[in-house]
Amino acid sequence: MAMTERQVKDDATCCVGNHVHSSQAEDGEVPESARERVNRRWHEILQETRVAQTGVQILFGFLLSVAFTPLFRELGTFDRTVYVLTVILGASATGALIAPVSLHRFLAGQRMKDEVVEAAGRLMMCGMVLLALTIGCTLLLILRIVIPGPLAEALVGGVMLWFGICWYALPLHLRHRAVRRPRNDRD
Numbered sequence: 122m123a124m125t126e127r128q129v130k131d132d133a134t135c136c137v138g139n140h141v142h143s144s145q146a147e148d149g150e151v152p153e154s155a156r157e158r159v160n161r162r163w164h165e166i167l168q169e170t171r172v173a174q175t176g177v178q179i180l181f182g183f184l185l186s187v188a189f190t191p192l193f194r195e196l197g198t199f200d201r202t203v204y205v206l207t208v209i210l211g212a213s214a215t216g217a218l219i220a221p222v223s224l225h226r227f228l229a230g231q232r233m234k235d236e237v238v239e240a241a242g243r244l245m246m247c248g249m250v251l252l253a254l255t256i257g258c259t260l261l262l263i264l265r266i267v268i269p270g271p272l273a274e275a276l277v278g279g280v281m282l283w284f285g286i287c288w289y290a291l292p293l294h295l296r297h298r299a300v301r302r303p304r305n306d307r308d
Contacts, residue, residue: 159234166221166241173218173245177252180259181211192266200265207258214255217248249288257281 153161184207187193196204221241228237257277264273 159238162238163225163234163241166238166245169245170218170221170241173248173252174215177211177214177218177248177255180252180255181208181215184208184211184255184259187262200262203258203262203265207255207262210251210255210258214248214251217244217251220244220248253281253284253288256284 184204187204193204221237221244224237224240224244257280260280261273261277264276267273268276
């Protein structure tokens with residue numbers, strides 16, 4: 122079945138957020154086909170997933186071991202509640218960050234790589250939010266034992282603000298700035 126000119130043009134573009142990027146060559150670069158682009162995006166997601174999975178798995182393993190320590194029995198109701206919430210968040214983060222592997226396994230060979238890449242990207246973002254919350258709750262548990270009083274909560278709030286800036290505000294700022302820049306100035 123022959124593709125119309127519009128279908129060919131649509132096939133040569135990739136939506137990232139609200140921005141459409143053409144696979145045509147710019148500044149002497151070799152053009153990237155739609156298949157090459159989706160494969161590159163998939164490999165980038167796999168690399169990002171490996172980094173995030175390692176962190177969440179180490180943290181989750183630590184959290185699971187805490188319940189078997191002598192100090193755990195001395196925790197009050199609030200701290201036990203925070204612990205349970207932290208373990209649930211850690212398990213949820215682990216599930217979201219490992220889900221791209223399952224998606225790929227179930228859908229490999231179905232000619233759905235674009236959909237797999239899109240879903241994997243969303244799961245990664247969800248997993249990163251859950252990971253940040255897990256780290257924040259873990260920090261709260263530790264600091265409430267080490268530094269009794271409201272200073273622990275203030276420090277956790279500061280760290281979570283820092284995560285928000287590094288993980289979300291900075292990338293969104295850079296993306297917004299890139300959109301405003303003339304196309305020929307972009308890398």
